[in-house]
Amino acid sequence: MVTGDLLSRARAGDGEAFRELAESHRRELQVHCYRMLGSFADAEDAVQETMLAAWQGIGGFAEERASLRTWLYKIATNRCLNARRAARRRPAREWDMSQFEPPVPTPRDEPVWLQPFPDTLLEAAVDRPLGPEARYEQTEATSLAFVTALQLLPPRQVAVLILRDVLGFHASEVAEMLEVTVESVNSALKRARASLQRRQQLAAGRPPPPTAGSPAEEVIVARFVRAWESADLDALVALLTDDVFIAMPPEPFGYEGRDLVARYWARQFGAGRRFDLVPTRANGQPAFGAYLSVPGGIRHATGFYVLTLAGNRICAMTRFDTSVLSWFGLPRSLPSR
Template identity: 55%
Template sequence: MDRATLDRARGGDGDAFRTLTAPHEPELLLHCYRMLGSLTDAEDLLQETMLAAWRGLPGFEGRASLRTWLYRIATNRCLNALRAGRRGPPEPTPPFATPAPSRLGEVTWLQPYAENLLEGVPERSPGPDARYETREAVELAFIVALQRMPPRQAAVLILRDVLGYPAPEVAAMLGTTEAAVKGALQRARATAPGPRDSSRTEASGVARRFAEAFTAGDVDGVVALLTDEAWLSMPPARHEYHGRDSVAAFLRASTAHADGRGLALTPTRANGQPAFTASFPEGPAGIIVLTLAGDRIQAIARFHDVRLAGRFPS
């Protein structure tokens, strides 16, 4: 960190402040997304973080790095937002009769994270205590698991196992003790997905075959690509379908409704996974994100928020 630039920023130089903080914004946005599960909310909290940093910079003593200081602000802003309570977006009403869901999901505010937003984020975690790689820790299953944890447990898991901060620094960030950090981490690890084999590769062609079958209304073709335990979710709708038969029943109902409407899927990437922007001739129809397990599809997440479509380049 350039001391002269820091001094200018402390003196009210906005350009100097942006020079100091801009390199950290991509990873801070991702951090807020992990905490909140919503890209829209994460963008708002990133702006709050930058405003708080601007106002608090004269008091920054440099005992921790600027990056650590910014993470402390961002983490506590997210925790404050979660303590204040959140309301998910309104649940959409299906335009067709749906089969009974396997269960009703809890994380209705979940949004996908566009691949281009990962540019500028360190590819590997900087600390020796990290257990997850950056892209692994943005996959939907991991983000959903974080949303189901008590917020402070999620914060500890992210700071320790994703970012690799040592326990004393995490305790200082959260204003707590090392013993409390250790206890929260143990409880969080008990419910988080374990680190996967980083050598796992995505089977080429699975996403393409899915798109071909899905747009053709070939439900059997889609189902043939699924694992036996595959599941389908549709945030912000709460309906979830688990198992091939349950997923197939929903797809047959939705395919019958969409028949002849000209559904198109355009490949993109989200959450480190293959994805598609969906559209009809009259306009966007959401984002579909696939979770692969070898040469099969483990999960299909269809996000109905059409406002996000422009965020995903093809």
């Protein structure tokens, strides 16, 4: 429960008291909105809207009905539902795959709006206590694969699954947040779980990734960096699973399979191009800012890569554009060597 004196002062219009009450929840709400929306930028906007709405409505907050944390999650969830529904009304861009030079990418039925989330911000949120009915580890529930799968569900199913299975709220609490019946919550959860299970079965044969920061992870990451920076295509291909996929949000296509990825990378390293990688972490996974290496010149950023590992192999790489670099404290260019 919240401190009664702070709540009384906030209801009386004391902004400092409200910030003291609400700000401790900001980071976990940001992660929640990110899971709902798949977008770091949109999550930040949703949290800002949540805090404004909470400040405007704090006078009507009844502590005996729900905790402040639950009330904030209710506001944030409904802001995200509105954003998801608005996004679904925007027409999708159509692509003519014949326009591409070989190797031609593989179309994919995935969300076209997906962004990475910095681990430095996750660390402040994933250690929050969960409800007794949570089914997912917090690290698993922030992986790119999980967030991607969420974006393919209908908005209400996304909200129910996150609130119930990721955060562990009771069905009655979720029903109150969404202003629906408990039966409606249980029905949506059943459908969401079935959809996720079908997607998880596709990767069921893969070994689990090594623990974040473990020696096993460090070995494969070091091998990848050495091979990438030296443009050693054979060494890179040896690190891949047979069904590896390179995704490039927001484009709804990528490169699937070891052979196609090898051809794509061969073109990328063509004409002697070399790249330097600056390591970081996103969504609990190894990530890198990539910079074009120019002898004696400034090295400009060309992209941001997130690796998905399966055992001691790479099963996916997600490439984002350079607009995400600042979220990870990475510059747009590096000085010459």
